[in-house]
Amino acid sequence: MRDELRERGLRLTPQRELVLTAVRALGHATPEDIAEYIHRTHPSINLSTVYRNLETLENVGLVLHTHLGHGGATYHAAEEVNHLHLVCGKCGSVGEAPIETAATFVNALADDYGFKTDVTHFAVYGKCTKCSEES
Amino acid sequence: MRDELRERGLRLTPQRELVLTAVRALGHATPEDIAEYIHRTHPSINLSTVYRNLETLENVGLVLHTHLGHGGATYHAAEEVNHLHLVCGKCGSVGEAPIETAATFVNALADDYGFKTDVTHFAVYGKCTKCSEES
DNA sequence: CGCTAAACGCAAATCACTTGCAATTCGCGC
DNA sequence: GCGCGAATTGCAAGTGATTTGCGTTTAGCG
Numbered sequence: 001m002r003d004e005l006r007e008r009g010l011r012l013t014p015q016r017e018l019v020l021t022a023v024r025a026l027g028h029a030t031p032e033d034i035a036e037y038i039h040r041t042h043p044s045i046n047l048s049t050v051y052r053n054l055e056t057l058e059n060v061g062l063v064l065h066t067h068l069g070h071g072g073a074t075y076h077a078a079e080e081v082n083h084l085h086l087v088c089g090k091c092g093s094v095g096e097a098p099i100e101t102a103a104t105f106v107n108a109l110a111d112d113y114g115f116k117t118d119v120t121h122f123a124v125y126g127k128c129t130k131c132s133e134e135s
Numbered sequence: 136m137r138d139e140l141r142e143r144g145l146r147l148t149p150q151r152e153l154v155l156t157a158v159r160a161l162g163h164a165t166p167e168d169i170a171e172y173i174h175r176t177h178p179s180i181n182l183s184t185v186y187r188n189l190e191t192l193e194n195v196g197l198v199l200h201t202h203l204g205h206g207g208a209t210y211h212a213a214e215e216v217n218h219l220h221l222v223c224g225k226c227g228s229v230g231e232a233p234i235e236t237a238a239t240f241v242n243a244l245a246d247d248y249g250f251k252t253d254v255t256h257f258a259v260y261g262k263c264t265k266c267s268e269e270s
Numbered sequence: 271c272g273c274t275a276a277a278c279g280c281a282a283a284t285c286a287c288t289t290g291c292a293a294t295t296c297g298c299g300c
Numbered sequence: 301g302c303g304c305g306a307a308t309t310g311c312a313a314g315t316g317a318t319t320t321g322c323g324t325t326t327a328g329c330g
């Protein structure tokens with residue numbers, strides 16, 4: 001990590017390391033979640049520092065974000081993002097499905113429209129099993 | 136339209152009609168776009184009125200919204216939403232593809248995970264033809 | 271060590287909506 | 301037609317999430 005940063009003239013600060021650790025520990029996490037998590041052990045870290053570091057780490061490629069709901073983005077460690085997100089519009093739950101499920105769909109878009117899909121960046125929206133049964 | 140509204144105890148105000156007209160005229164439009172469009176002919180309409188009417192019209196089923204980018208939602212007339220949205224993360228362009236393209240994908244999610252996908256609500260994210268060629 | 275650009279903390283600013291409220295107006299009933 | 305109550309509007313203030321300006325601190329090359 002230190003090297004990946006230094007290559008781009010960036011520094012490895014304690015705060016930056018904490019943000020990455022938090023992202024890795026939390027899975028799907030909003031900037032707020034991440035800040036709160038870090039606060040438990042390091043109360044002095046500033047929310048804007050968390051935002052700035054998420055951006056930096058994303059540029060370097062160590063984390064990335066996905067849009068799961070109407071609200072804000074959620075961040076993931078780069079090596080963890082190997083699934084689709086299935087967001088339920090009713091109960092808000094976030095399910096997962098292997099990327100391969102979308103393989104033929106992605107290929108069709110590539111072949112017919114020249115569009116290279118990044119299926120992990122946006123959520124797949126709909127209704128989960130539970131909510132479908134209920135209503 | 137008047138009737139669809141009245142059935143629910145709602146009124147047909149000039150502003151409400153303007154909002155629907157604007158949505159139909161604009162295609163993919165943010166609330167801001169819609170307000171601006173209406174402002175050209177009716178400068179006195181308030182932004183919050185636009186937001187409130189979009190919500191109302193959405194409840195009635197005359198319009199609906201989709202999440203295309205990092206920013207806000209974009210609204211469509213209900214009868215126009217018969218396509219997927221292909222959002223380019225680089226140039227921001229919004230392409231379209233017929234819903235059927237996703238049919239097998241949607242079925243796979245339904246069969247394997249019991250998840251009922253609404254493919255129009257969120258965008259498909261990736262890189263468009265042009266941007267793929269360039270970089 | 272010393273220095274300088276990168277990164278921080280903090281407070282204020284911005285953005286995209288949302289809400290409270292008093293004034294207006296639609297549209298059913300007379 | 302006219303009145304009246306509830307729906308709707310305009311305006312201004314309020315949120316929640318994120319960004320930005322800036323003076324201070326600090327990582328890390330030399």
